[in-house]
Amino acid sequence: MWRVPLLSFIAILLGGPSAVAQTSPPAVPGTGIATPRYDPSHGGWDSEQAAEVTSSRLEALKETLASGTQAAGLEGIAAHNFRGAPLRPTKRDQAYIDDVLQVHRAGRDASDKLHGPSGWTQAVLSLTKGLSTGPLNVKFKTVGVETSATRVETRLEIRLDGETSDGKDLQVNSTWSCSWKRTGTSLALERFIVDDYEEVITTSTRGALFTEATATVVGRDPAFQNQLAHGLDHWLARLDTRVGLKVGGWNGLAVGDANGDGMEDLYVCQSGGLPNRLFLARADGTAGDVATAAGVDWLETSRGALFIDLDNDGDQDLVVSVAEGLVIQENDGSGRFTVRSAEVLPFAVPYSLAAADYDQDGDLDIFAACYDRRGHVDRNVALARPVPYQDATNGGRNSLLRNDGEFRFRHVTQRVGLDANNTRYSYAAAWADYDRDGDLDLYVANDFGRNNLYRQDKVRDQIRFTDVAESSGTLDIAAGMSAAWGDYDNDGFFDIYVSNMFSSAGNRIAKQARFLANEDTTTRDLFVRHARGNSLFHNLGPGKGFEDVSVSAAVTQGRWAWGSAFADFNNDGWQDLIVANGFITQEDTGDL
């Protein structure tokens, strides 16, 4: 929860919002909604204003890239004494090639080989002409800004995508440093450096990695048509909140073979008041909802779910995390489920579930990552109240439930040592034997602060987990949303990817001298770290800890990230990464 709080605080503190009334037309007069809008110039943050102005000074550049033809005013961006590098570096190295696409990269180019306004035009055309691009989608993010009376320095992250003139898909990822001369209110670009350049082009005109198949598989099912096809906002505008509907959309998915036919099925969790769905796969790949007949159409807000064989009888039982705790159901083998246990959790609301046989007694135990404390949950409160924001310790306790057979479970969190650092806002957890000592260790991703890496050891024959996040180098103080283990470099050791929040505004503001000016450097650094984005920790091998390779591996830009996973999508033996993101999209585009 980083970007907006930051901006809204600034607005509230230093000027207050300026409200603009917005009314939808067919309404009863007098019942419209006035929403405050935040104006970056309002807070008196010179850097925010400069970021806005420099970004708008680049309009003609964006236009040129978007259309593929030189826009009027492009040359006017540059100062007469402009010096800079071409947008598409002349020397590019091939970084990857397979049957489908190739990747070329170039490092920093501060060569200043192009001069004056015409040199600037040439710099831009190096990209459009050099790649012979058609119309492109253009995204600029200002991720750094420094200001003085006479100068503005900005750092931009660029994403371009579209087609080449011969129909190949392309994406260009680049980072630029721009140096502006400031005279009164006018700005002229004096120096342009390409910090990093990456160009991905398909080898043929057949492009996309993924194709939408939703309609084929579930499109005709009434449960999809009438329920899932609509976004949560549709239901939030219709259903009494007291049925438990939540705005955040924190509802998960589980894949598993529910009916034992050898094909995997899909369980879909829904927000309160809407029943969970179970889509059974048919032989032709389509799937149909049978949740009601299967006995798994829970109505309370459901967050995580797992298909696991809890009694080792060869079928997949089901665990669902609802507000009250965990509902645990036994599968009769044919895909009909009976409640065998409902486990309450100590004052906590469960989110992600992760199962493993941590004690190696031959049955699966369940770890529930818990976010809020129960008492904090209020119907209309979309957001938590972390204290302190950057390293909060007022979240809900996670629980480890030991499987004692016959669907009996025992809370063992405390006795195995997992209650240490356990009052954080945990969204997710993942098990892996990272140190390859034969027992499973646990990583927990926490919002608003540090994560946990619990290493399992045997002490006096007793299982003991110790939080080694700090000493192992996996602390990752940020807005942790998810965690996944995978061996991305094929060295035999599991590395960990954690999704967080990337924030352009956070990157800009948290680095300003006046931001939290009264706090110590450590606290200020934490805020800077919070805005960096996702993290990849490279496992250096048993006893050697982890190295934070997020930046060098170029995997921080996951935006407001939620789910993340390692998966080798192109079957080359190297695990790729995928991230689902975006917080709340509504009709109003006045996003913060």
Place this chain on the structure above:
Amino acid sequence: MSQSPSKETTTPGQGYLDAWQDLATRIRNGNSFSGREPNSVFLNTRGKRFADVSLMSGFGLPDDGRALAITDWDRDGDLDLWVSNRTGPRVRLLRNDYLTKANTLALRLEGDPSKGTPRDAIGAIATITLSDRTKLTRQVTAGDGFLSQSSKWLHFGLGSKATTTKIQVTWPGQTAGETFEAKPSGRWHLRQGTGKATAAKQAAIALKATPLTLPSPPPTMETYLSEPRSAPTLRYRTWSGSTATIDTQPLTLTLLWASWCQPCLKEMELLSTQHKAIQNAGIQVVALNIEEAQAKIEGTEAPSPKALEQRLRKLNWPFASGRASQEMVEALDQAQRNPLYKQEALPLPSSFLWHRGSLVSFTKGAVSADSILAQTQRLQQPVSKHPDHAIPFPGRWSNDHFITHPVAISRVYLEGGYNEHARRYLEEALAKVDEGEAAKRRYQEADIQYMLGETYRLENALPKIALPFYQRATKLNPQHSKATLAHARTLTALRRGKEAATILQTFLKRAPKQHDVLVQLGNTYQSLGQDDQAAAIYEFALKVKPDDFQTLNQLCWVLSTSRNPAFRNPRRALSLAQKILQRFSNNPHAIDTAATALASNQQFEKASQLTQRALAMAWKQRNDRLIKELKGRLSLYQQGKPFLR
């Protein structure tokens, strides 16, 4: 976050909380918050760095993406992707179309529970070595990422390299791997201990890609409240200009309309044709025109009352009507906003159904007679059924399955070691005991007091802290066996054995065969040095439960180690020792007791051997206290002396 308390000890200031509230309000009012963000895809460019292909991948959708479940849904050898979203569609399947010539291998591992591995083999690691010695390592998981469970099938992209067919599987808890052989492509089942891969039956499917068109939402939004909310005072003006109030006690439908609103006129026309059915159901209807209120806001002129009445006549409007005041419009607007998370303006037409002074439901958009009649039907059912009507699709509530009684919940917390939480629930339960009949109340309170005592005992508080709770519990319910035991145990520990014995004896008068109480009485006698009485009680307890370890062990111990020779009975002790050794040979305490019996029979060599065996076990358990005691006894036996307490 300028106002966030930055240290753990500081509490949040109002400004910080207000800012969060401000954010929440913005979302509720329809503002985006980091919305329209394309999902990210990073292509691994072989181990050092990734290429950002998000926007060209086909997954760079602007959805509010959440969970990712990865599986080869169509079994064609590449990984497809299920994603859940906050926005519609809330679930998508993205088919993997990356056309390479690479080989792929999918493995489903099955563990053998008799070897200590769960059947799902979670935590098992499979490794494949490619011809260029690249080692692919994959682990079976159940739940990772965010609220996600991906497939338990392990997926290996093998590139274009020919590979060996050897798969190394390390089952959880084992250090040595098991080798399986399989062809370097296809889908295989690997069962622990078989060393053999068997091909999966299910074949690949050709899944067609069809474009997804989302249905447009119905124009009418009906909200049925999960519990009725009290009605505001609804004043309006009659056509003649007097003030009237809507009676919300009987079933009443108020609807808002304007003469310029075509859907309103259409709605009213349809309701008019059904007026008999509506009246028969006992529903009063009042149509309220908003144009006077509108004119006030907009500074325009409203149509004359006469013209509006005329309009109603043209519709053959058979129900009551009048003019809504601005105050009433605001009250109705508030009434539709309060129950809904998403705040939207009140549209025209809109209607509200009242009953017994409360709002039951409302409809934004045109309401039909059928829908009103259906809603009225639901009112026949008890209020507890309202939540079921407030939801649009049937389902089941999980709440009924969870324990709600504070004592039951405190038990869970106690078991988990959360003594403080347990106490909080128990104190809550104590406050609730007032309800119900006297005897039942006493039993309930006794239970709570006992549990409170347990919370202190389990957090290793001093015995005297737990004592008053046990005292109260046994006073309230002298037949509470657990409380009696805990009370007596605590008194014994505080060297108040006589009191303990009295409590236990009182209990046994009513329940003479309560075994655990008998054993405790024996223990208490022991602590008082009354070993003869202790032995007699244990003998009696043994008749109740002949194979009970505690009883056998204590009796054997007393008969072997009593300081008073008159109380010792080496022969009886020896026969008990044999029984103990037969049954409990894995327990170092049992072996120790048997050894004391042998020593009391002068069989010191055997006693030493047994004690050494017990010592080895105690070492393994790192039971320092027992180790010390055993060492002491061992040296006595080696000197040819029995152990006496």
